[in-house]
Amino acid sequence: MKYLIKFIKIIGGFLAIAIIAILLFFGHRDIPFIYLKTKYTNEASSFISIDGMNVHYRDEGNQQDTIPIVLIHGTASSLHTFDAWANRLKITNRVIRMDLPAYGLTGPFPDRNYSIQHYTEFIKTFLDAIKVKQCILAGNSLGGEIAWNFAVAQPKMVEKLILIDAAGYRQISKSVPVAFKIGQTPVLNKILTYITPHFIVQASVENIYFDKSKVTPDLVDRYYELTLREGNRQAFVDRFTIEKDTSAYKNIKTIKQPTLILWGSEDLLIPLENATKFHKDLPHNSLAIIQNTGHTPMEESPIESLKPVLQFLKKDLSSNKKFKKGLKV
Numbered sequence: 397m398k399y400l401i402k403f404i405k406i407i408g409g410f411l412a413i414a415i416i417a418i419l420l421f422f423g424h425r426d427i428p429f430i431y432l433k434t435k436y437t438n439e440a441s442s443f444i445s446i447d448g449m450n451v452h453y454r455d456e457g458n459q460q461d462t463i464p465i466v467l468i469h470g471t472a473s474s475l476h477t478f479d480a481w482a483n484r485l486k487i488t489n490r491v492i493r494m495d496l497p498a499y500g501l502t503g504p505f506p507d508r509n510y511s512i513q514h515y516t517e518f519i520k521t522f523l524d525a526i527k528v529k530q531c532i533l534a535g536n537s538l539g540g541e542i543a544w545n546f547a548v549a550q551p552k553m554v555e556k557l558i559l560i561d562a563a564g565y566r567q568i569s570k571s572v573p574v575a576f577k578i579g580q581t582p583v584l585n586k587i588l589t590y591i592t593p594h595f596i597v598q599a600s601v602e603n604i605y606f607d608k609s610k611v612t613p614d615l616v617d618r619y620y621e622l623t624l625r626e627g628n629r630q631a632f633v634d635r636f637t638i639e640k641d642t643s644a645y646k647n648i649k650t651i652k653q654p655t656l657i658l659w660g661s662e663d664l665l666i667p668l669e670n671a672t673k674f675h676k677d678l679p680h681n682s683l684a685i686i687q688n689t690g691h692t693p694m695e696e697s698p699i700e701s702l703k704p705v706l707q708f709l710k711k712d713l714s715s716n717k718k719f720k721k722g723l724k725v
Contacts, residue, residue, distance in 0.1 A: 426626040432501060436476065436622065446521055452501035453494035455526065457486030463530050463555050464490035465709075466523070470537030470692070472575065472600070472632060474500030474622050477536065480698030481705070489709070492531070494522060496539070498631035500622050510635035512644065515542045516549050523553065532709070534558035536692060537666065548647045557655040558705060561663050561691050565645050565673045571664035573600035579636045589629040594620055604691035606662035648677045655681040656708040658701060660689035682708065 440454040454475060457464075465485055467478045475493040485491045495502040497518060498510060505514065519542060523531065533554050535543030540562020547554040575596055578584045597620040602611050623629060655678050659671035668685065675683045684704035686693045693701035 425624075426629075427621055427624040429501070429626060432621060432625055436474070436501060436618070444522075444525055446525055447518070448506040449497055449502055449504075451494055451497075451522065453492065453522075453526075454482070455490070455492050456482060457490045458488065459490055461490035463532060464492050464528060466519075466528070466531045466533050467491065467493040468519070468533070468535035468539030468542055469493070469496060469499070470535075470539050471635070472499060472619065472623065473536075473692075474618070476500075476618060477692060477695045481694050481702055484702055485705075492526070492528065496542075498628060498635060501625060503625060504627040504631035504634070508631070508634050510631070510638045512541055512545050512641065516545045519546050520550055520553075529553065530555055532556045532558070534560065534705075535562060536560040536694060537563055540564070544648060544651060545644065547651050547653055551652065554653050556708070557651065557653045558658060558708070559655060559674060560658045560693060560701075561660055561666050561671075562657075562674065563666060564648065565670050566642070567666050567670055569665050570667055571603055573603040573665070575600040575632075576636075579633050585633045585636065589633060592620075592623060592629060597623060604663075604665055605696050606660065606688055606690040607696065610696055645677075648674065649679070651678055652680065654708075654711075656704060657681055657683045658693060658704060659683070659685050660691055660693045660696070661685050661687050662689060663691045665691045 437452070438454075440456050441452060442455065443450045443452055445451075452475070455464075467475070467481065469475060469477045474495050478493050482491045482493060496515065497503070497505045505518075515538075523529075530553055533543045533546060533556075535541070535558070537560070540559045541564045543557060544559060544562065544564060547557050575588070578588050578596070594616070598611070598616045601616055601619055602608050605611050623632070655674075657671055657674045657678070659668055661668060671683060671685070675681060682704075684701075686697050686701045689697040689701070
């Protein structure tokens with residue numbers, strides 16, 4: 397018994413040392429907001445108070461444009477994912493994008509409610525606050541799910557819809573970013589709020605890209621550092637605990653707005669099969685498939701993915717006639 401107690405003490409000592417080492421090497425405190433604000437804002441950045449949050453957004457381009465393009469990013473991302481698109485679109489259009497609650501510089505919802513309905517209500521409050529009555533709404537992944545739900549809830553506010561590798565249907569992922577797996581795993585997800593290794597963020601970003609060579613150190617640093625904004629790590633975990641409405645997708649068939657479905661051919665998180673579901677169910681839509689591209693076409697292949705968007709924006713699609721076609725880029 398004496399030797400067993402001694403053995404347990406030795407093992408306990410090693411575990412304590414291991415935990416301390418992990419905390420020293422991988423445990424990171426939240427990055428001060430002032431540092432992140434200095435690094436990740438520019439002259440176009442603004443902040444607006446909404447529901448207890450100081451929401452970071454950018455409103456650029458032609459301010460006489462009465463129907464602006466509103467861009468919504470996906471999980472663990474930020475408004476920066478649309479940088480390339482915004483730089484081109486703002487030449488002719490008014491372009492608005494924001495850091496969703498839980499991500500970027502905006503920080504978490506005070507009530508920790510990350511349901512799609514709550515996000516949809518947030519978009520309505522945000523657009524009302526900046527006096528936008530109607531828009532062209534575009535969203536990637538989570539942002540796409542928010543966008544089509546918003547079109548269902550507020551049809552008069554959406555003239556056209558752009559869904560970029562959008563969530564909504566049941567999905568059978570071919571590969572899931574490691575951070576997502578951890579975020580959905582009890583106990584491990586609690587650890588993630590304190591221990592967030594840089595290499596996990598890098599592996600997660602690489603997972604959603606087809607061309608890994610495009611995953612630059614600066615890109616990974618942006619994802620990593622904004623994840624460490626106060627409250628964002630807990631919010632990341634909280635969102636995975638929200639129970640999803642598994643029947644909401646049935647509302648997709650009721651969307652009347654002309655819609656562009658834009659998809660990366662090599663998306664492993666929300667595979668191309670889901671694009672065909674949108675293509676089948678939406679009454680007025682066009683499908684564009686971006687070749688050799690993963691889950692975030694606007695970031696990985698901005699030039700190629702923007703081509704069908706520009707074509708879509710030019711078209712007069714106000715008639716009620718169906719238009720369904722496929723396009724490979």
